[in-house]
Structures are given as structure tokens and as C-alpha cells.
Amino acid sequence: MKIYFAPLEGVTDEIYRRVHFECFGGPDKYFIPFISPTQHFTFSSREQKAMSPEENKGIPVVPQVLTKNPEHFCEMAARLKEFGYTEVNLNAGCPSGTVTAKGKGSGMLRDKCALRAFLDEVFLHCPLPVSVKTRIGFESADEWNELISIYKDYPFSDIILHMRTREEFYKGRPHIELVENAMDAFSCPVVYNGDVFYQEDAEDVSTRFPALSGLMLGRGLVANPAFARVLKGGKPATKEELKRFHDRLYRRYLEAWPKNAVIGHMCEIMVYMSCMYVNPHKLLKTLRKTKELAAYEDAAERIFTETPLRDDPGFDLMVLKK
Ligand SMILES: Cc1cc2nc3c(=O)[nH]c(=O)nc-3n(C[C@H](O)[C@H](O)[C@H](O)COP(=O)(O)O)c2cc1C
Incomplete structure (x- = not known):
């Protein structure tokens, strides 16, 4: 079972990722919090540092891109490829109102035709393997089967599932039972994310869905920086x-x-x-x-x-x- 460190904007920046990697390690991949390309490809200093090859040297990181524009996504991926990255992750999960109002993040899930058109373009032109981190709907979990029928048509390197809708933000329990539908439909690796805070949470999810290829940990791994190491059979933090x-x-x-x-x-x-x-x-x-x-x-x-x-x-x- 692979373990990924979730992107947490404002927490898991390049300094945090490096010190975590040096002191604990454990995650197979560290996801970089989203970078949002603009028309002229100018970046904030946070974004420049976040994607800098120097800052990430020697650490298995995956940059994440937040955009609804397939050309921007592919252009960004081309730059990231030049920097030496080998995968690019699409953010289809961010619930923030300022992001979704522009149709980005989980806002991409609202218009299913536009999502398919975006993915068609991306998978035609993107120079890097693409993974996605998605929620299961915008307003309702009833949207999940339609989203599955879209995602299953593309060769994602990983599909990372946050089993909540945008409406739910981070409230309530994730709809873990709906992972089943995804496992039946997807042929690419599926990674579970959401509320895995204790070792027994991780065991529950992986026992329930043994075909999962991994778990992505966020807040639980910031709370317990040895969590990934422990799940891989290592010792707890002293x-x-x-x-x-x-x-x-x-x-x-x-x-x-x-x-x-x-x-x-x-x-x-x-x-x-x-x-x-x-x-x-x-x-x-x-x-x-x-x-x-x-x-x-x-x-x-x-x-x-x-x-x-x-x-x-x-x-x-x-x-x-x-
Ligand atoms: C402070 C904060 C910042 C986040 N930033 C991002 C981000 O940049 N990109 C992203 O895909 N998800 C982001 N997320 C969502 C997390 O990656 C993760 O999906 C969420 O925390 C649920 O996982 P957990 O229950 O293991 O924490 C953020 C969450 C929090 C709490």
C-alpha cells in the first residue's frame, strides 16, 4: 500500500516537506499544494518556491495544478517536465468559494461536459502522466456515478478520491461506501483520502477495499509526523x-x-x-x-x-x- 502526503496549502510548504523527509520520511510521494497558472504564467513567490527544483531536490514530490483551462494545464506540465518532474496532479477538489466560482477545483465537477472536454484536451497534449485528486460531486453524492463514467475513460496515473462533495467541505464523515463504485469502474490505481487519522482508520479502509493502491494522509500526518512511517511498519515517533x-x-x-x-x-x-x-x-x-x-x-x-x-x-x- 502506497502512502502519499496530501497537499495542505499554508502547511506543507517546501520547508516543511524537506524537514519532514529528513526527520521521518515514510510517504512515497509528497504532493505540492496547488499552483494556479495565469494567462501570462506569472507566479507568486510562494508558487515559485513550491515548484523550484532546487527546493525539492531529492524528495519524491508531485506538483499540483489548479486550472480549468487545458492549455494552461499542458503548458504548466511542460514547464514542470523541464524542471524534472515526472507527474502532474490535477486539483478537482478545492472547495473554496473563490476557486469554485471560477469553475476551478471542485468547481470543475459542476459542468460534466466541460470536465470531459478539459480531460480530452489534456490527455491529447499533456507531456507528463496526469493524476487527479477529486471530490465525488459538487452538490450531491448522487453525482458520483456520472463522474466515474467520465474519469474511467482516461488513463490517469492515480485517481485520488476525497469522498466528500464540495457542499460538504470537510464536514461530516466521508462517503466511504461509494469507493466501491470506483473500484468496480476504474482500471487505474485508486488512492483513498479523507479522515484517516489513526492506524485503525487506515486498517479499516485497506481491509474494506484491498484493491486500493494507496492512502493519502493530510491532517493526520501533520499531527503525527511518524504516521506514514508507522503504516509502513516503522517505529512510532519518540x-x-x-x-x-x-x-x-x-x-x-x-x-x-x-x-x-x-x-x-x-x-x-x-x-x-x-x-x-x-x-x-x-x-x-x-x-x-x-x-x-x-x-x-x-x-x-x-x-x-x-x-x-x-x-x-x-x-x-x-x-x-x-
Ligand atoms: C489547510 C488545508 C489546505 C489544503 N490545501 C490543499 C491543496 O493545496 N490542494 C489539495 O488538493 N487539497 C488541499 N487540501 C485538502 C487536503 O489535501 C486533504 O484532501 C484533506 O485535508 C482531507 O484529508 P485528511 O482528512 O487526511 O486531512 C487542504 C486541506 C487543508 C485542511
Whole structure:
């Protein structure tokens, strides 16, 4: 079973991916959060860094493209091929209103004829193998069979399924039972994504659908950076490893970013990673109030040294609401 690191815009940037790869590894592929080509192919500095061959050297990364324009997609793929990438991923899942209003991301699922026309063009001209990360409908899961009948006509290198509709964003449980329809119809590798937070979630999905070629992990892997390694038979994270991971991340961000941005960003990552610890809430609260580097370092140190690790680490959605 392959394990992929999901793209998480604002979290799994090039610094995070490299430090994760160095300290834990485990994922067979790290997906780069979406790059959105414009008419003139000008990119934000985030996007330039994200796709830079230097920044990604030695790491098995897959760039993801967000567009509804097949020419832009293929032109982008040609550039990525020149950079040395060997696969390009289509984002057909982003639920954000500003994205879907332009017919991109999961907005592509609304107009099924346009989706087919897009894929026809892409598979005629794209110079790289194409994978897709898709939701199962725009408004309703009833759209899934029609989407399957479209996707099954194209030779995707992977079809990654996030089993929710756009309407559902990340709420409620994924429609896992509808994976069955996809397994029956698709001849290309199928990867499951969504709410795999504990080892037993991964076991449930893979036992239920043994023909899946892999699992894509997002929030569960940010919470427990050793999760992919564990699912591949490796050892769980130790306290020392988590501290080393944190310290290296923190140092690399400080080298690249302004100090205030680093504190905010590290707090965001620590909220996820707090799921590794028994009752970290008080210390986490202190950490999130810090404004100065010294105070941040002190509060982080206390989490790493004073809080015991949980026996059954896994992402808990409630931490994002606290
Ligand atoms: C903060 C955040 C940023 C995300 N950015 C992207 C993105 O750039 N591209 C994408 O395809 N999905 C993106 N996603 C969706 C995730 O890749 C993934 O599908 C989702 O988190 C569900 O998987 P999980 O339950 O394992 O976290 C994002 C999700 C979150 C929470």
C-alpha cells in the first residue's frame, strides 16, 4: 500500500516537506499544494518556491495544478517536465468559494461536459502522466456515478478520491461506501483520502477495499509526523524525534521568514502536533499567546519535556476548534 502526503496549502510548504523527509520520511510521494497558472504564467513567490527544483531536490514530490483551462494545464506540465518532474496532479477538489466560482477545483465537477472536454484536451497534449485528486460531486453524492463514467475513460496515473462533495467541505464523515463504485469502474490505481487519522482508520479502509493502491494522509500526518512511517511498519515517533523535528523546522523557517510569521506558523503546526501528547491544552494555550521568540521557545520546550506522549496518537478535529 502506497502512502502519499496530501497537499495542505499554508502547511506543507517546501520547508516543511524537506524537514519532514529528513526527520521521518515514510510517504512515497509528497504532493505540492496547488499552483494556479495565469494567462501570462506569472507566479507568486510562494508558487515559485513550491515548484523550484532546487527546493525539492531529492524528495519524491508531485506538483499540483489548479486550472480549468487545458492549455494552461499542458503548458504548466511542460514547464514542470523541464524542471524534472515526472507527474502532474490535477486539483478537482478545492472547495473554496473563490476557486469554485471560477469553475476551478471542485468547481470543475459542476459542468460534466466541460470536465470531459478539459480531460480530452489534456490527455491529447499533456507531456507528463496526469493524476487527479477529486471530490465525488459538487452538490450531491448522487453525482458520483456520472463522474466515474467520465474519469474511467482516461488513463490517469492515480485517481485520488476525497469522498466528500464540495457542499460538504470537510464536514461530516466521508462517503466511504461509494469507493466501491470506483473500484468496480476504474482500471487505474485508486488512492483513498479523507479522515484517516489513526492506524485503525487506515486498517479499516485497506481491509474494506484491498484493491486500493494507496492512502493519502493530510491532517493526520501533520499531527503525527511518524504516521506514514508507522503504516509502513516503522517505529512510532519518540519524544526526542518530535523535538528534533520541531527545532529543525523552527530554525529553517527563521532562516527564511520574518520572526512574527514564524511564531504564527509554528503555532499552527504545534496545534496539530499537540495530538501526540496527553493533555497538552494548557501549555498549548500559553504557546499560542507568545509574541517573542524566547517565550515561544520556552513554551514549546515545556510541551516537549513536560508532557507525556499518548499511546494511541492520532489527529483530533477538536484541537482546531479549541
Ligand atoms: C489547510 C488545508 C489546505 C489544503 N490545501 C490543499 C491543496 O493545496 N490542494 C489539495 O488538493 N487539497 C488541499 N487540501 C485538502 C487536503 O489535501 C486533504 O484532501 C484533506 O485535508 C482531507 O484529508 P485528511 O482528512 O487526511 O486531512 C487542504 C486541506 C487543508 C485542511
